[in-house]
Amino acid sequence: MRVEYTQNDVVVSDVECLDLDLTLDCGQAFRWEKQDDGSYSGVAGGYFLNISKNENGDLIFRNTDRDSFEGFFRNYFDLDKDYKKICETLKQDELLSSTIDEYYGIRILNQEPWEALCSFVISQQNNIKRIKLIISRLCAAYGDEVADGWYSFPSAERLSALTTEDFEALGCGYRAKYLERLSKDVASGKIDLEKIKSLPLEEARKELLNIYGVGIKVANCALLFGFQFYSAFPVDVWMKRVMEYYPDGLPKCFDGIEGIAQQYLFHWARNNL
């Protein structure tokens, strides 16, 4: 990987295995919007970003400086992880071999713990289009406007002032009561997300499962997408269908990177089952 800082942009070349469509619009993050020119715009880590690829395959981070790139986006896009090698390992599995050939370039985004946890509480028994709709309303109503018409994900402190009715007004439905308690408990420190992130996987999962409105699926999504646990393997309605292809359990080549395998299988399922 090579990084070049220009006047307003950061240009990153020689990044293997990063397809923007597959990574930003695959149901792991809900805040990226494809623009007419094919680029993606969104807010993450409190920064507005427009990202695209040029004709050479270089990544262009527009209006981004060294601090936000090094301090946030480099990790957010998981740029220091060797996904090419990971994919070679996963391709020992027959189903993944063809799936990775077809959908090469899915990465796990390292989202912030609070945004990921909150987003996946909203995601339960819900479809991706509506999840995005609710989260965009939440951000527009309670986030900070970090660019013209683009809002940050509101902090737990900010959301801790809301009532269940406020969350219902955003269209959260029956999840509103979960969000009210979660926001208050995180804001008060009763739930310590940074501490959870520092725990071993099993203990971190146990902590998340204690949260009202968080079951095994939401916990695993939060662990994988917000707490950097690559072994977490979320099973939702789509993955339940995929699991019929693995009656003897997950293959050994998934060890330690189950979550990355899962993301390819999830994408395959949504397109083929």
Place this chain on the structure above:
DNA sequence: GTCCAGGCATGCA
């Protein structure tokens, strides 16, 4: 109108 979506809490056996 009916069905479904990146499920969970609750009650009951």
Place this chain on the structure above:
DNA sequence: TGCATGCATGGA
């Protein structure tokens, strides 16, 4: 421990 049921809402 395991299973049935209700739950909000918007798009297909």
